[in-house]
Amino acid sequence: MNSNWKKIFDMIQKPERIIIGLMSGTSLDGLDIALCGISGEGRETKVRLIQFTTVPYTNAFKAEVKAIFSRRDADLQQVCLMNEKIGVYHAELILEAIASWGLKPEDIDVIASHGQTIFHAPQSLHGLEAYPNATLQIGDGDHIAVHTGIVTIADFRQKHLAAGGEGAPLAVYGDYLLFSRKGEDRIMLNIGGIANFTYLPADQDASKVFSTDVGPGNTLMDQFVQRHYDGLYFDDQAKIAQAGQINNLLLERLLRADFLSSEFPKTTGPELFNLQYLEDAMAAAGVADLSPEDVMATLNGFSAAVIIDAVKRCFGAGQTPSIYVSGGGMHNPLLMRSLRAGLPTAQFFTTDDLDINPDAKEAVLFAVLANETLVGRGVDFGNREGVPSVQMGKVCLPV
Secondary structure, eight states: OOHHHHHHHHHHHSSSEEEEEEEEOTTOOEEEEEEEEEESOGGGOEEEEEEEEEEEOOHHHHHHHHTTTTOTTOOHHHHHHHHHHHHHHHHHHHHHHHHHTTOOGGGOOEEEEEEEEEEEEOHHHHOOTTSOOEEEEESOHHHHHHHHTSOEEEOTHHHHHHTTSOSOOOHHHHHHHHHOOTTOOEEEEEESSEEEEEEEOTTOOGGGOEEEEEEESSHHHHHHHHHHSTTOSSOGGGTTGGGSOOOHHHHHHHTTOHHHHSOSSOOOOTTTSSHHHHHHHHHHHTOTTOOHHHHHHHHHHHHHHHHHHHHHHHHOTTOOOEEEEESGGGGOHHHHHHHHHHOTTSEEEEGGGGTSOTTTHHHHHHHHHHHHHHHOOOOOOOSOTTOOOOOOOEEEOOO
């Protein structure tokens, strides 16, 4: 038997697998690395978050990714080169993290790599009837496997697409396995570059579970800050936004995107919600000379408004869901105050209340997806558009 397949066979038999989950989001903050101990499968999955770190990206690396990120005119040679470079770079960061934890590569069973999204093109965005849903994550899994010597499961989103989904959000799978609780309606709200949530019904009926993008989380705010404030990548503690005032004319224009009123589940990205979208809205609203502080206050209010509307559409204005927040947006005090004010009957928590560091949550969920690839027997989410009942990921073997 091939030694790598024997290694996989042996790890499948273990009562607990040691899996590193990776996440690198559209905000390009850095690489989230979550060291997890995972036992069981399906609804019996149990996770121990053993270690977690976020390794910040250098400004030079961010610039390289941004040169091809969410651009229709991206240089194809640079896309190819960055596919390999990101794989090697992530491998280096993983090895450094493993060493800092006093471990060796042979102590790790599997790496679960999300990769770096550079373009997301569901049919609802590209509008081309002859073409299917598509998405592209780079950072080749074979490079990670070869450079670390650890079996790597990567490229999760392609199976989702092949089975009829849009390739996102994938959080629904791990959220249901880890966080569904009988008797409590839950929303697992992740505020990353794009805000998305998973609805977990109190009756735990998997056929009712869904996950959806709702609109911009941090992406427009981050893009605006990076263009107008030298050396800044985000609005730390919403200091800029809190110095301004929401412009209602601009907010009303921002809220006009057809995506925002379309049915759940749905996906989007910076391909739609970008600085051109903002500039067009400012021109249409006649506020092209708005101060940067007022623009930031309005963008902050825009993100809050789309999240509030989506939650109300899911539950109705009078319901009292429990909302568990994760992602970078949970650290934005103005955004969180707006959410609480707009959803006064909801109870707000973070995934810390569920024993998962909210900053680590997405990386942990990819570790769970990898565990399902190895030992899962599958969960039936019903025959619904956008939530195919599949296990995802490609297995990449070391040399």
